[in-house]
Amino acid sequence: MVGLVKTLHTAYRVSDLSASLHFYTALGYTQVGRVDLGGGASLTVLKFPEEEVVTLELVHRPDDGPVDIGTGFSHLVVQVDDLAGTVDRLLRAGLWPGPVDQPAGPYGPQTSWLSDPDGYRIELVQWPPGHPAGITAADFG
Structure with missing residues (x-):
């Protein structure tokens, strides 16, 4: 038998962290925390005020170049x-x-x-x- 399984959050790689934070905070998300990964890379986690847990992670890796969403x-x-x-x-x-x-x-x-x-x-x-x-x-x- 499998124990608890549930979706925790979605992670997006973003090109411009500042622009993305402006967008998602305007949408209503609040920043819960940020992890510096070194070399300018970071993980920023967000949630809506009514949510108990993080539901969105913004992955910023400037050295990886611009985001290409593709067709998937x-x-x-x-x-x-x-x-x-x-x-x-x-x-x-x-x-x-x-x-x-x-x-x-x-x-x-x-x-x-x-x-x-x-x-x-x-x-x-x-x-x-x-x-x-x-x-x-x-x-x-």
Whole structure:
């Protein structure tokens, strides 16, 4: 029998740590800590204020050159309670979220997309009232 298994956090390699920190703190993350790896390289860990544990790690390795996301990465999803308010706040912070959309129709989730300084795509999601916090088997009938 396997013991506890769960996802802990996502790690992104970033080209410009300062620009990435501005982006992710504007999104609502807070910096929990930073580990200096030497030679200008570092690991910076972030979480949303309501979260108990770190959920995002920014890996900065300037000697590795610019980040190349390639075609294998799709996106990170961030849940918000008030998508219209979040989009407005992000616009005021100098970020460029896309328009609010309802891809599953008027009774489904609302979404908006934006990209971080390295091109990682972020999907902001506001679930409809009464929906669990995340996708469940019930979403597939």
